[in-house]
Amino acid sequence: MAELLKKLADLEKLSAPLEPNQDERAHYFQQVKNWSDHYIANIDKIDSFYDKLPDTSKLSIDEKQHSIEELLDIYHTEVTETGIVPSHGGHIGYIPGGGIYLSAIADYIADVSNEYAGMFYGGPGAVTIENELINWMKGVFRFPESAVGNLTSGGSIANLIALTAARDFHGVKNEKVTSSVIYLSEQVHHCTQKALRIIGLEDAIIRYIPLDEKWRMDATILEQTIKQDKAEGLYPFVVLASAGTTDTGAIDPLKAIGKIAQQHNLWYHIDGAYGGFFILTDRAKDEFEGIEMADSLCIDPHKGLFLPYGLGAVLIKNKEALFHSHHYTANYMQDALNEDWPLNPADVSPELTKHFRGLRMWLPLKVHGLAPFKACLEEKLYLTDYFREELVKRGFKVGPEPDLSVSYFWFPVTENENQNQNENENQNESESEFNERLMDEIHKDGRIFLSSTRLNGKYVIRMAILSFRTKKHTIDTCLEMIDRCLERVRN
CATH class of the missing domain: 3.40.640.10 (Type I PLP-dependent aspartate aminotransferase-like (Major domain))
Structure with missing residues (x-):
């Protein structure tokens, strides 16, 4: 029995870190709060898409102990700064998830x-x-x-x-x-x-x-x-x-x-x-x-x-x-x-x-x-209208008037609509190639994330405006980015 009791005491001591004391909890919480405050305060200053992969060696599991500060730094560089940034208002490519703050508190x-x-x-x-x-x-x-x-x-x-x-x-x-x-x-x-x-x-x-x-x-x-x-x-x-x-x-x-x-x-x-x-x-x-x-x-x-x-x-x-x-x-x-x-x-x-x-x-x-949720949804519908109208001013073609906040657009290579069927097929192919190059430039830029799809074989660029952080200034940034990328593709 004495040996059993000693074994239990030793194991209790070894497992004790799983229940941090009040000072340790306060330290962890403060570090996480500092990180999250900085992240939210600066989210408009970062890109919405990073064309890079994480360093697996920093994310692999080992038996070493690491400080919370070190791990938050790793999370920031190897998770939040790789691929799409879903919490960014500039994520208007795939249907974004939200990430409102009170949900984090609830979790x-x-x-x-x-x-x-x-x-x-x-x-x-x-x-x-x-x-x-x-x-x-x-x-x-x-x-x-x-x-x-x-x-x-x-x-x-x-x-x-x-x-x-x-x-x-x-x-x-x-x-x-x-x-x-x-x-x-x-x-x-x-x-x-x-x-x-x-x-x-x-x-x-x-x-x-x-x-x-x-x-x-x-x-x-x-x-x-x-x-x-x-x-x-x-x-x-x-x-x-x-x-x-x-x-x-x-x-x-x-x-x-x-x-x-x-x-x-x-x-x-x-x-x-x-x-x-x-x-x-x-x-x-x-x-x-x-x-x-x-x-x-x-x-x-x-x-x-x-x-x-x-x-x-x-x-x-x-x-x-x-x-x-x-x-x-x-x-x-x-x-x-x-x-x-x-x-x-x-x-x-x-x-x-x-x-x-x-x-x-x-x-x-x-x-x-419920009022802020309704207003935010309504805002997305009008932002879609604004985005489409500004694209048309720039010479883009847009899809039919959307029912909601997803739409698509492409830049036409030629305006001649009197070509025969075979010529139209060739036109669509060259337009698809051109817009695919434009999409590549947009992804290289990374400030705002858009995606693409094919409709009846035609390559088009999608917008999906749903993030609660997507505002008029987001769309203005996107338009300026598109202008620059279009100029690069043309040249």
């Missing part, structure tokens, strides 16, 4: 208290907060009170949960898979194809419905295709619409698609990960008419509410379909079972153990109220 509180947000029995306060956030979003998107939902890590898991519920509601399994039909557009986010593969629907029939001139799904062709598939003995069971596509920001005709889905008994899923929260704005809210018709909806607070990466959401009307996929019990959890308690997040998600991610949304909404 700190959640991590210090280490609340469990999977089962009501284990964390009734944390689960109640997450359920109340779901209830609030049900109201925003006009879903019924009986709908259920979950706070996920992002749109990928949200879409996965929704499509799994659709699969199970329609009993699409075994030999039924190969005759079942899924309808979507080529503009759907690629996490959808990943989700379909993961849940065993890779062998289902996937119909890509043509788009109109504004990159929206053509509802007339959708209905015609469904009728034809039914006539051929196939089993249409789900249609996916987008409330803000990643490539062009388009909102599909949600109400028209909803009516078709109801008429033909299809599960109707809407991916609003990027665009959904624009429903809060006066300018764009009417574009979302019909979103309440969805059987399931994906939205990302870490996009449209400017929160840090790692917080998506899914709303689903059919609780039974969702439970079929995710609700399981275990003997060791018998103390946690009570039919009178609220919904457990673990019952509607693949996750059992989960971070209390809801606090990063709850705290900012409670402190700031």
